[in-house]
Amino acid sequence: MTIDGDDGPRFDPDGIDRRGFLECMTWAGTGLLWSVAAGLPAAIGMRQALAAPAATPFTFLQISDSHVGFDKPANPDARATLREAIAKIKTLPSKPAFMIHTGDISHLSKDKEFDDADQIIGEAGIPVFYVPGEHDLIDEGTGAAYLARYGKNAKGAGWFSFDQNGIHYVGLVNVVNLKAGGLGNLGDEQLAWLKDDLAGQSASTPIVVFAHIPLWTVYPDWGWGTSDGAEALSYLRRFGSVTVLNGHIHQVMQKVEGAIAFHTARSTAFPQPAPGTAPSPGPQKVPAGELRKLLGIATVDFVRGSEPLAIIDRPLDG
Amino acid sequence: MPPIQSDSALTRRAALLAALMPPLFIHIPAAAEDAAPNVTVIRIENFSFTPAGLTVPPGTTVTWQNNDDIPHTVVSPQKVFRSKPLDTGDRFSFTFAEPGVYSYFCGLHPHMVGTVTVAR
Numbered sequence: 001m002t003i004d005g006d007d008g009p010r011f012d013p014d015g016i017d018r019r020g021f022l023e024c025m026t027w028a029g030t031g032l033l034w035s036v037a038a039g040l041p042a043a044i045g046m047r048q049a050l051a052a053p054a055a056t057p058f059t060f061l062q063i064s065d066s067h068v069g070f071d072k073p074a075n076p077d078a079r080a081t082l083r084e085a086i087a088k089i090k091t092l093p094s095k096p097a098f099m100i101h102t103g104d105i106s107h108l109s110k111d112k113e114f115d116d117a118d119q120i121i122g123e124a125g126i127p128v129f130y131v132p133g134e135h136d137l138i139d140e141g142t143g144a145a146y147l148a149r150y151g152k153n154a155k156g157a158g159w160f161s162f163d164q165n166g167i168h169y170v171g172l173v174n175v176v177n178l179k180a181g182g183l184g185n186l187g188d189e190q191l192a193w194l195k196d197d198l199a200g201q202s203a204s205t206p207i208v209v210f211a212h213i214p215l216w217t218v219y220p221d222w223g224w225g226t227s228d229g230a231e232a233l234s235y236l237r238r239f240g241s242v243t244v245l246n247g248h249i250h251q252v253m254q255k256v257e258g259a260i261a262f263h264t265a266r267s268t269a270f271p272q273p274a275p276g277t278a279p280s281p282g283p284q285k286v287p288a289g290e291l292r293k294l295l296g297i298a299t300v301d302f303v304r305g306s307e308p309l310a311i312i313d314r315p316l317d318g
Numbered sequence: 319m320p321p322i323q324s325d326s327a328l329t330r331r332a333a334l335l336a337a338l339m340p341p342l343f344i345h346i347p348a349a350a351e352d353a354a355p356n357v358t359v360i361r362i363e364n365f366s367f368t369p370a371g372l373t374v375p376p377g378t379t380v381t382w383q384n385n386d387d388i389p390h391t392v393v394s395p396q397k398v399f400r401s402k403p404l405d406t407g408d409r410f411s412f413t414f415a416e417p418g419v420y421s422y423f424c425g426l427h428p429h430m431v432g433t434v435t436v437a438r
Contacts, residue, residue, distance in 0.1 A: 072387040072406065073387070074387065107389075108403065108405060109403075134426045135389070135426075138389065138391075138403040138426070178425060178426075178428040179395075179428055180393075180395050180421065180423035180428055180431055181423065181428060182428045182429070183428070183429070222365070222429065223427050223429035279364045280363075280366070280386070281365060282364065282365060283387045283388065
């Protein structure tokens with residue numbers, strides 16, 4: 001849902017703001033500013049967010065797919081665009097409480113890539129919660145380097161939960177033990193942990209779930225989905241407000257199913273094509289001058305009341 | 319044992335003959351297969367293996383080459399072989415000694431699947 005203009009979002013009876021949905025299907029954006037209001041998420045454009053006087057008592061930020069180390073034609077310097085994204089974060093009118101990074105921090109899981117990512121992201125000066133993407137687990141120890149660096153307080157392959165400002169956050173890992181012919185995968189151990197973790201939460205607690213690969217099926221031909229994601233979502237149906245934040249597909253896409261709102265964030269490194277519009281989901285090379293309209297971050301505002309979570313996608317340029 | 323000179327001349331003649339002969343007519347004796355195994359390349363392009371299905375005789379070395387801008391891996395679910403992550407241009411080779419059907423996939427993008435069938 002996109003808040004665009006003075007009158008705010010308009011929702012169809014099924015809760016989907018069609019205009020906003022279509023806007024979110026476009027490419028431009030550096031980021032997603034999430035605001036949680038009355039338990040449902042909504043996205044607004046970066047320009048509006050910067051201009052809005054916005055009584056937003058609590059904001060957090062999503063950043064994704066930095067791919068530090070990527071240097072191919074689609075973006076010869078992924079470090080530079082990550083730096084730009086962090087610089088953008090520092091100009092936000094209200095400082096986000098923290099940042100979540102939805103994976104693919106590095107391109108090849110090299111120490112130097114993680115070091116550089118940490119140094120650049122650290123410039124934002126706010127806490128960061130990470131979940132891994134498949135690019136973060138291709139070290140010799142298949143994920144040992146990631147866990148040593150980011151998983152100290154996590155369970156299993158790096159999943160965890162925490163509470164802040166009345167919201168329960170769950171970081172999930174769906175990029176390990178992938179099966180031939182399959183999609184993203186959570187696995188039985190993590191699902192059992194999730195079920196147990198959510199059991200203690202009241203149905204009125206807003207829930208924010210984040211993971212690298214979309215938890216809903218976006219485009220199975222390109223592997224854009226999670227094979228046991230539906231099982232995880234079944235544990236979330238009883239809650240009044242659920243926001244699912246993902247990365248991996250390097251473009252903004254969202255939908256609402258009942259009280260569950262799904263949203264994917266842009267990459268800070270390179271865009272990928274819309275489903276089925278190219279021979280493969282590989283990095284999309286765009287004309288010079290267009291790249292920064294297709295990269296970005298997202299902020300989320302949480303306001304207790306009768307409004308949905310407000311998500312703002314913010315392109316690096318625009 | 320023939321004189322050294324004549325042996326050397328024979329070798330030269332054989333080499334010349336081999337160079338001039340079209341490959342179609344070269345007979346490779348069974349014993350030579352081990353010494354000079356078949357090499358076959360599977361290209362990794364556009365998030366797929368090409369060819370996705372390949373049949374080779376035993377002893378063939380299959381090489382996967384990644385031509386994508388994104389790393390891929392080549393993994394046998396039966397744990398017969400497993401490559402390191404292959405960045406752009408990287409290669410991984412495995413020699414199939416035993417007949418059988420070997421399925422494999424990309425451990426990073428598991429929708430990418432392929433099969434090597436080894437048959438006499």
